Amino acid sequence: MSYWFQDPGIKALLPLATSTSIKGLTTFFNMPALVIGANSLAESFMPQPSIIDIFNSRCTTRRSFFVTDEFSERFALKAARVLEGAGFTTFIWNKALPEAPIENVKECAVEMVKFEPDMIFAVGGGSVIDGAKGAWVLYERPDITDLGQVHPLNLLGLRKKAGFAALPTTSGTGSECTMAAVLTDTATHRKVPIANGDLFPDIAILDPEFTLSMPPKLTAGTGLDALAHAVDGIMTPASNDLTDAMGLRAIRLIFRYLARSYRNAKDREARFRMMIAATMAGTCFGQNSCALTHGFGHAVGSLFGIHHGLSVGIFIPYALQYYRSVTGKFLDICDELKIEGASDEERFSRLVQKIRDLLKELDVPLSLKGLGIAKGAFETRMEDMVLFAMEDIDTFFSPRPITEGESEKILRYAYDGMDIDF
Numbered sequence: 001m002s003y004w005f006q007d008p009g010i011k012a013l014l015p016l017a018t019s020t021s022i023k024g025l026t027t028f029f030n031m032p033a034l035v036i037g038a039n040s041l042a043e044s045f046m047p048q049p050s051i052i053d054i055f056n057s058r059c060t061t062r063r064s065f066f067v068t069d070e071f072s073e074r075f076a077l078k079a080a081r082v083l084e085g086a087g088f089t090t091f092i093w094n095k096a097l098p099e100a101p102i103e104n105v106k107e108c109a110v111e112m113v114k115f116e117p118d119m120i121f122a123v124g125g126g127s128v129i130d131g132a133k134g135a136w137v138l139y140e141r142p143d144i145t146d147l148g149q150v151h152p153l154n155l156l157g158l159r160k161k162a163g164f165a166a167l168p169t170t171s172g173t174g175s176e177c178t179m180a181a182v183l184t185d186t187a188t189h190r191k192v193p194i195a196n197g198d199l200f201p202d203i204a205i206l207d208p209e210f211t212l213s214m215p216p217k218l219t220a221g222t223g224l225d226a227l228a229h230a231v232d233g234i235m236t237p238a239s240n241d242l243t244d245a246m247g248l249r250a251i252r253l254i255f256r257y258l259a260r261s262y263r264n265a266k267d268r269e270a271r272f273r274m275m276i277a278a279t280m281a282g283t284c285f286g287q288n289s290c291a292l293t294h295g296f297g298h299a300v301g302s303l304f305g306i307h308h309g310l311s312v313g314i315f316i317p318y319a320l321q322y323y324r325s326v327t328g329k330f331l332d333i334c335d336e337l338k339i340e341g342a343s344d345e346e347r348f349s350r351l352v353q354k355i356r357d358l359l360k361e362l363d364v365p366l367s368l369k370g371l372g373i374a375k376g377a378f379e380t381r382m383e384d385m386v387l388f389a390m391e392d393i394d395t396f397f398s399p400r401p402i403t404e405g406e407s408e409k410i411l412r413y414a415y416d417g418m419d420i421d422f
């Protein structure tokens with residue numbers, strides 16, 4: 001299988017996206033319609049416009065296809081019940097697998113084609129939503145056989161058959177408000193990020209009650225994913241004032257509420273604010289890209305089977321330290337978090353320490369070694385890690401360009417938990 005991010009022509013165009021000479025000539029800011037709150041899927045009459053009004057206006061055949069997994073199926077059932085009560089026909093496909101393997105996505109698309117929905121509902125964590133996006137592409141465009149070739153320059157022309165609604169059950173991925181989906185090619189152990197402006201969902205329903213049953217480890221991992229989205233989304237040269245506003249507020253919310261929701265799963269205020277934070281962080285990076293947290297996180301995560309949020313979260317301090325020599329934009333984050341200091345350097349050190357303190361509070365190790373990756377396996381996989389990180393689309397949006405040698409060095413520093421000093 002080939003991947004669009006290996007195409008030299010597309011690669012050559014990517015730096016233009018971050019060029020200060022053309023940035024701002026045309027800027028798109030896309031978001032789904034957001035429906036927020038524990039009453040979003042009310043089954044009884046409410047004296048206000050309801051979710052049904054939205055779907056009534058968008059659906060003609062009123063056939064709703066739900067993509068979910070066994071864990072989130074109960075939430076899909078709740079949403080389906082609300083739609084069925086209003087006369088919609090529903091079908092629930094509950095076989096979505098973690099990390100959205102492409103073969104699994106294709107199986108989902110086969111069922112979608114049989115059912116012929118005019119609205120697709122993705123109910124679950126990031127993998128479910130991402131996999132549903134992939135299946136949506138295959139449903140709308142049967143001529144596309146290679147999902148690895150779906151990139152930002154394709155003219156996909158989705159929505160001729162169905163719209164797309166996302167109902168996240170975790171707070172982190174941001175997929176409910178991005179144009180991206182990360183699939184997995186199990187044959188090559190590679191993450192395959194696909195991206196296209198058509199992949200922004202039409203509607204995102206943020207019901208914090210859906211996140212109450214997340215176990216602590218998943219709460220920590222997904223929350224750190226959101227933090228990585230916001231930090232990279234701010235630091236990348238592709239950022240702008242609108243995305244910065246989203247990212248900075250998300251960071252403030254994450255520092256206030258992530259540890260709280262980790263310690264107490266039933267803390268409804270913390271769950272609610274983390275859901276908002278994840279969507280804001282998703283909106284921040286979703287307009288442009290992440291950078292090295294995800295370039296390295298994807299590489300290490302896919303080769304060693306580490307949860308996405310955990311693998312990108314560990315790289316936040318290392319990425320910031322690598323960016324430091326070319327940008328002072330971290331000061332915006334310091335301002336947002338009220339991190340003072342006698343000099344920029346002191347403020348930077350305190351910011352990095354604050355992030356490490358949060359990792360510790362979440363019982364997340366600060367190094368790859370701490371994750372339990374054996375030294376021998378780490379060395380054996382070094383060449384692949386460097387290749388995957390260098391080819392990763394997020395790496396192209398790093399504020400500081402990176403060579404293969406520097407990538408290897410960062411990986412070794414991150415393995416031992418050493419500060420980046422080059």
Ligand SMILES: [Fe+2]
Pocket residue numbers: 173225229294308312
């Ligand atoms: Fe992510």
